[in-house]
Amino acid sequence: MIGWYVHHHGHGHLTRFLAVRPHLREPVTVFSSLEAPAVLPPETTWVALPADADVAVAPDGTTRDPRDADPTANGALHWAPIGHAGHRARLATIAAWIAETHPDAFVVDVSAEVSVFVRLLGARTVVVTQPGERTDPAHTLAYDLADRILAPWAPGMHRTPSLDARGERVVRVGGISRHDGRDTLTPREPRRVLFLGRMLPPEHLAHTVELLRTAGWQVESAGTADDRVDDVWPLLCRSAVVVTAAGQNSIADAAAAGIPAVVIPQDRPFDEQHHTARVVAALGCATVAAGDPSPDELVSLIEQAAAEPADWSMWQVRGAAARAAAVIHEVAARADSPRDSAPSATATDTDRDEVAA
The missing domain is CATH 3.40.50.2000 (Glycogen Phosphorylase B;)
Known part of the structure; x- marks a missing residue:
């Protein structure tokens, strides 16, 4: 069994999941505040999480904006507001599922807090990263704890100081597209x-x-x-x-x-x-x-x-979703083994010098 957290901002994280899911052999349970797709892939369960950024209403009727409730924990985290019922319920839902299911791996796309929380619960984690200057304390901790860090770009595409110290735990699989492998349907119209x-x-x-x-x-x-x-x-x-x-x-x-x-x-x-x-x-x-x-x-x-x-x-799109699934399978295969820092199999065909910041 594999767990998968899908971030609710935009639809890109969901799209990436749907691209990778056909290449996974195991059942998958998804946790997200997004509405479930109209048609879920086979052997996929969708668990709806409550919102964690809405204004909280106390029993006495007073309201509290989570932005005013120390959501960054003095700068150590991105989002963990004090006393927010939705935030607590989200993590409690994930914790209860892990305690009952004992997943082989848990993919987090993306949340530093969920990444750390899942690892604290004793689950192996695959943390999806994104481009940018992600050297803040929350990202640093999430990357330090991850079994694998999945980068959806080809080797050399980005200079990533936040990933340099993680060595071969970082696997660059190429650009993940839901359209990988599809045939061109019609000739291009020039205008x-x-x-x-x-x-x-x-x-x-x-x-x-x-x-x-x-x-x-x-x-x-x-x-x-x-x-x-x-x-x-x-x-x-x-x-x-x-x-x-x-x-x-x-x-x-x-x-x-x-x-x-x-x-x-x-x-x-x-x-x-x-x-x-x-x-x-x-x-x-x-x-x-x-x-x-x-x-x-x-x-x-x-x-x-x-x-x-x-x-x-x-950009190495061809085969990228399958390579991402291979990373997840490798982590899941070691679910009951002591932590192993050995690198995963090469996930891309070529490497090259980094081209841009």
């Missing part, structure tokens, strides 16, 4: 562009679309507002260019499709997307926007991207 995700203010996007259509472009969008699409693969296949943020899943999906891209990094904790955008720019995989491009500038970037071939081979 079709896809806006994927919420990157631009609505009026900014509307002006850009108007300019593009005037210039002879066909425009599609998915996830920019209320236009969520369950399967964007057909849109990626037929478009000549995708405009996307620099999140791990977005970049991996573009790489899986081999599509020219304009990347607009978004502000995220620990500068995650800006780190990824610098890597993409250094490798020449895609065209990266500097700052917030105006509609005219964005149209120029799209024209530029369409005129240049896209080579995403260094």
Whole structure:
């Protein structure tokens, strides 16, 4: 049995789980505040966790904002508010399941607190990491305790001081995409562009679309507002260019499709997307926007991207989800053995010098 914590901010952590899950042999129990997918993979159980960031109401009717309840424990943690019922119930639910089930491994994507808590309960942990300056005390402790640290990028893609001291416990598997292995469905249409995700203010996007259509472009969008699409693969296949943020899943999906891209990094904790955008720019995989491009500038970037071939081979998407599952299987296989610091089998085919911070 494998446990898996899915963080509730955005849908990227869930998407990554769904990409890896088909490659796991064991039953999996997922813990998350997200709503369960309409269709769960076979042998997968979803445990809904209560929210831990809402305003707490005391028995006497008074309210308390968890942001005012020392949530960082004097800077040692990211989120552990004092006296919050939802926070306590989340951890209690996970603890009860571990005590009853005795899982072979527990994957945490992502939470420093859950990583530490699960290890304190005696479970082997696979901690998913992300790009950025993650040298703070909470990340340091989570990485120190992890049996394996799973990095969803290829070797050499990121300089990661927070991971350097962890040596071969860090396994870089390549970019994990839910579309890995899927066939291209239709030929690309040379003047079709896809806006994927919420990157631009609505009026900014509307002006850009108007300019593009005037210039002879066909425009599609998915996830920019209320236009969520369950399967964007057909849109990626037929478009000549995708405009996307620099999140791990977005970049991996573009790489899986081999599509020219304009990347607009978004502000995220620990500068995650800006780190990824610098890597993409250094490798020449895609065209990266500097700052917030105006509609005219964005149209120029799209024209530029369409005129240049896209080579995403260094992102190592093919087989990445299976390699991630292999890391989890390796940890699970040692569930009842004393802690073993031996490295896992090489999870990627090539290594190279680091290309960007």
